[in-house]
Amino acid sequence: RKEVEQDPGPFNVPEGATVAFNCTYSNSASQSFFWYRQDCRKEPKLLMSVYSSGNEDGRFTAQLNRASQYISLLIRDSKLSDSATYLCVVNDRGSGNTGKLIFGQGTTLQVKP
Amino acid sequence: GAGVSQSPSNKVTEKGKDVELRCDPISGHTALYWYRQSLGQGLEFLIYFQGNSAPDKSGLPSDRFSAERTGGSVSTLTIQRTQQEDSAVYLCASSLMASGLNEQFFGPGTRLTVL
Numbered sequence: 001r002k003e004v005e006q007d008p009g010p011f012n013v014p015e016g017a018t019v020a021f022n023c024t025y026s027n028s029a030s031q032s033f034f035w036y037r038q039d040c041r042k043e044p045k046l047l048m049s050v051y052s053s054g055n056e057d058g059r060f061t062a063q064l065n066r067a068s069q070y071i072s073l074l075i076r077d078s079k080l081s082d083s084a085t086y087l088c089v090v091n092d093r094g095s096g097n098t099g100k101l102i103f104g105q106g107t108t109l110q111v112k113p
Numbered sequence: 114g115a116g117v118s119q120s121p122s123n124k125v126t127e128k129g130k131d132v133e134l135r136c137d138p139i140s141g142h143t144a145l146y147w148y149r150q151s152l153g154q155g156l157e158f159l160i161y162f163q164g165n166s167a168p169d170k171s172g173l174p175s176d177r178f179s180a181e182r183t184g185g186s187v188s189t190l191t192i193q194r195t196q197q198e199d200s201a202v203y204l205c206a207s208s209l210m211a212s213g214l215n216e217q218f219f220g221p222g223t224r225l226t227v228l
Contacts, residue, residue, distance in 0.1 A: 004155075032213035043204060043219035044156065087155070091213030099144055099211045100169060103156040 001026055006088050006104035014112055017078045021107045023071040023088030032091035033064055035073050037084045038106065044087055047073075078111045085109070115139065117220035119205050125226045126195055134190045134223045138207030145188050146208075146217060147172075147180060151201040159203075162188060163211040195227045 006023045013019050025033075033050035048055065050062040050071055061074040071088055088104035118137045126132050138145050147159040158172040162182040173179070177195075182188040192199055202224050206217040 043221050045219070046216050092158070098161060098163075098169060099146070099208055099213050099215060099217065100158050100161060101146070101148075101156075101217065102158070103148075105153075105155040 004104040010108040034089040036087040119220040136205030142207035144211035
């Protein structure tokens with residue numbers, strides 16, 4: 001079983017749609033969670049951190065369910081510019097809080113006009 | 114300000130040759146990470162540095178892979194006797210400190226192709 005699992009998609013949605021991505025992680029000791037965005041042939045960039053209480057940044061909402069080891073990302077009012085691969089990322093606690101990141105395979109989003 | 118830079122951006126080499134990949138982190142960042150991304154795969158952790166020390170080398174796939182960091186800044190990842198399965202994008206990231214709370218900033222990567 002992969003440490004971080006995501007549905008690879010692709011998700012094809014029209015502009016203005018709401019889309020949700022889910023992710024599960026296997027290490028219950030994980031403490032830090034993130035969503036990164038990666039455009040085609042570019043490096044990943046941090047989209048947002050994910051907190052236990054849930055957090056929102058504009059059209060983006062991230063949720064964490066520790067009991068189910070489940071992370072979600074909701075994008076409202078999708079824009080063409082949201083088209084990218086979204087990476088679910090968990091900090092590996094196996095060797096201490098070192099910042100070693102475990103990445104999911106990513107979920108591809110394509111927003112159509 | 115300057116971000117993380119990597120060189121070369123592309124490297125094509127023949128099987129069996131050695132290659133060196135370079136990473137220049139953001140100035141002042143003490144932590145440096147190497148990842149690789151193979152076609153259709155997620156990012157895979159290789160090694161990280163805090164200062165010049167590498168406390169975690171657990172992700173290096175074989176003893177053909179090594180990395181060093183000098184002066185708490187530049188890092189080089191060396192792959193000896195390259196194999197076709199080494200073909201991937203090698204990404205470097207840096208952060209203020211080696212902590213799960215600090216954002217990692219990625220460089221543009223080196224695309225390695227082993228023929």
